[in-house]
Amino acid sequence: MQEGSGLGELGLMNRETLGDRVTAELRNLLVAGRLAPGEKLSLRKVAEAVGVSMMPVREAVSRLAADGALEVLPGRAVRVPVMSLVQFRELTRIRLVVEGFAAEEAARRAGPDDIAGIAAHEAAFRSIASADEPDTPGAVATNRDFHFAVYRASAMPTLVEMIERLWLKAGPILNLDMRAERNRLKGGSAVQAHAALLAALRAGDALAAAEALRADISSAARHIEGTGRLRTED
CATH class of the missing domain: 1.20.120.530 (GntR ligand-binding domain-like)
Incomplete structure (x- = not known):
């Protein structure tokens, strides 16, 4: 019986690695105060700056939004929250x-x-x-x-x-x-x-x-x- 190939996992592993990388980059910008309250982020520009596709950028944004560090607005716009x-x-x-x-x-x-x-x-x-x-x-x-x-x-x-x-x-x-x-x-x-x-x-x-x-x-x-x-x- 032919054993299943693990090659199909490579794409998932790569996406997870890239998602982690983008998350780390955005976390560093937030923690270092390089992004201001209310500042909107262009996912395309983030992808270009890090050198990745849009998918890992969206994954990173989802993670940071879950932590309350970013917020997704109507129309899928992303910004740094404005604190009360x-x-x-x-x-x-x-x-x-x-x-x-x-x-x-x-x-x-x-x-x-x-x-x-x-x-x-x-x-x-x-x-x-x-x-x-x-x-x-x-x-x-x-x-x-x-x-x-x-x-x-x-x-x-x-x-x-x-x-x-x-x-x-x-x-x-x-x-x-x-x-x-x-x-x-x-x-x-x-x-x-x-x-x-x-x-x-x-x-x-x-x-x-x-x-x-x-x-x-x-x-x-x-x-x-x-x-x-x-x-x-x-």
């Missing part, structure tokens, strides 16, 4: 608890290599912020790199995964913090919070690390609310 004030405050409260806990654990567990990596990201962010003409997209991405270097130092992969899901929603809204106003960067509150967090990690002070991290989130949240660009209705 109520939703933003809820997200901020959750981030304060979850990311604050990650900072505590990082202070307890971070090794020399972790600290060195975090310090490099802190220095890079400080350099961008102090420039005469700050590179705001670079600041948003470097801020992400700094935060996730801290979270990975907690040595709790499940916790980091949870935070990544939070940042799928938080990343775009950070556009309203750093991208909207260059003076916000030069004001230095994020720089000060990052420096305080790095110092706490070096000292192994879990409570101070959590306090610095929460101060960073709270300062950004106050500024974002102050822009008046969040929806006031649900």
Whole structure:
């Protein structure tokens, strides 16, 4: 009896791999704050940029829409959700608890290599912020790199995964913090919070690390609310 060939599975495997790849690319853009609230996405342009067909792009959009990171509008248009004030405050409260806990654990567990990596990201962010003409997209991405270097130092992969899901929603809204106003960067509150967090990690002070991290989130949240660009209705 002739055994069944596995060749028919190759197409499915390829589509799944491409779908994962597109999902990862879009997740990175969202988490890094490279996509703004309300921004519409052209699936065709996404496919061209990544070098794939439309099928894996649609699969990626479906996954991210299920996570609430993208929304599909009537007519199959896709956009980054526009967060309401109520939703933003809820997200901020959750981030304060979850990311604050990650900072505590990082202070307890971070090794020399972790600290060195975090310090490099802190220095890079400080350099961008102090420039005469700050590179705001670079600041948003470097801020992400700094935060996730801290979270990975907690040595709790499940916790980091949870935070990544939070940042799928938080990343775009950070556009309203750093991208909207260059003076916000030069004001230095994020720089000060990052420096305080790095110092706490070096000292192994879990409570101070959590306090610095929460101060960073709270300062950004106050500024974002102050822009008046969040929806006031649900």
